[in-house]
Amino acid sequence: MFDRVWTPYNFGNWSQISTNQSVNINNDYQPPEIAMVTASVPTDPDAAMNISLVGVERTVQFYVFMHFAEIQELKSNDTREFNIMYNNKHIYGPFRPLNFTTSSVFTPTEVVADANGQYIFSLQRTGNSTLPPLLNAMEIYSVNLLPQQETDRKEGW
Amino acid sequence: MNVILKPNTFTSSTRNLRSFPQGIRNCYTLNLTIGDEYLIRANFLHGGYDDKPSTQFELYLGPNLWSTVTTTNETEASIFEMIHILTTDRLQICLVKTGNATPFISALELRKLMNTTYLTRQGSLQTFIRADVGATVNQGYRFISFKTLMLKVSLKRLLNILCFSLS
Numbered sequence: 001m002f003d004r005v006w007t008p009y010n011f012g013n014w015s016q017i018s019t020n021q022s023v024n025i026n027n028d029y030q031p032p033e034i035a036m037v038t039a040s041v042p043t044d045p046d047a048a049m050n051i052s053l054v055g056v057e058r059t060v061q062f063y064v065f066m067h068f069a070e071i072q073e074l075k076s077n078d079t080r081e082f083n084i085m086y087n088n089k090h091i092y093g094p095f096r097p098l099n100f101t102t103s104s105v106f107t108p109t110e111v112v113a114d115a116n117g118q119y120i121f122s123l124q125r126t127g128n129s130t131l132p133p134l135l136n137a138m139e140i141y142s143v144n145l146l147p148q149q150e151t152d153r154k155e156g157w
Numbered sequence: 158m159n160v161i162l163k164p165n166t167f168t169s170s171t172r173n174l175r176s177f178p179q180g181i182r183n184c185y186t187l188n189l190t191i192g193d194e195y196l197i198r199a200n201f202l203h204g205g206y207d208d209k210p211s212t213q214f215e216l217y218l219g220p221n222l223w224s225t226v227t228t229t230n231e232t233e234a235s236i237f238e239m240i241h242i243l244t245t246d247r248l249q250i251c252l253v254k255t256g257n258a259t260p261f262i263s264a265l266e267l268r269k270l271m272n273t274t275y276l277t278r279q280g281s282l283q284t285f286i287r288a289d290v291g292a293t294v295n296q297g298y299r300f301i302s303f304k305t306l307m308l309k310v311s312l313k314r315l316l317n318i319l320c321f322s323l324s
């Protein structure tokens with residue numbers, strides 16, 4: 001939807017899972033179903049999924065939108081539950097992705113670098129979880145404050 | 158100045174461009190509605206329309222610097238996206254000459270978004286990356302209009318620009 005460009009991102013220490021079933025994408029963000037029917041999970045099921053933004057000036061502020069859907073048929077005794085951390089601080093959860101239905105989780109305010117200039121998101125399974133975290137799609141935006149006020153004057157600059 | 162690029166395999170929206178050899182600042186002015194939210198995308202693909210594919214100039218959103226546009230060769234597209242809520246009924250996208258290079262633009266796209274999404278406390282959002290995590294094909298794609306080749310090009314560019322890593 002909305003003609004957004006989605007860039008495939010696969011990583012060596014994450015594994016990919018996919019489903020042939022349809023995934024409901026009808027929340028406000030409507031990430032495309034083709035992105036939601038696949039997800040990454042940590043290859044080591046006990047590992048956290050870390051997402052580090054590197055190579056940016058530490059003054060940059062970000063907003064992050066993560067899109068989740070459970071795309072595996074969970075057995076009755078299985079639970080996938082995780083917390084979302086940012087620079088070691090808890091920001092959301094415990095969270096269980098809905099079965100074949102999209103949930104979007106986003107930072108309500110801008111995130112800033114820590115004292116070391118790091119920006120690290122981490123998805124960490126809870127003690128209740130029998131399954132590792134998963135992530136289907138993610139959007140990262142930097143903030144441009146656009147400090148100069150737009151005016152309605154008709155002449156050019 | 159309008160230029161038709163050499164026939165090639167690029168997507169139709171980047172097969173033509175408009176260059177601005179005259180003047181320092183040239184703007185596209187769009188009459189829209191205050192408060193509406195748009196995804197704005199500016200595409201730059203030099204394509205060899207002249208013999209100076211290495212360019213640098215500035216892209217402005219109204220009076221504010223959006224980004225410096227740099228093209229280094231003929232075939233690598235630069236793409237910039239902004240999610241922006243209009244603060245007036247007018248949107249201006251401007252190309253500003255900063256040196257000897259002639260500013261140009263291949264495509265300017267606007268998509269209206271829902272006003273309930275992508276809200277910020279202040280400022281507008283520039284796309285850093287929009288990632289299909291878990292994709293099993295290794296090429297960029299967009300939805301509704303499916304322009305694979307351009308996005309393959311842009312993916313390489315994005316990766317170069319963004320220095321983004323996941324671990």
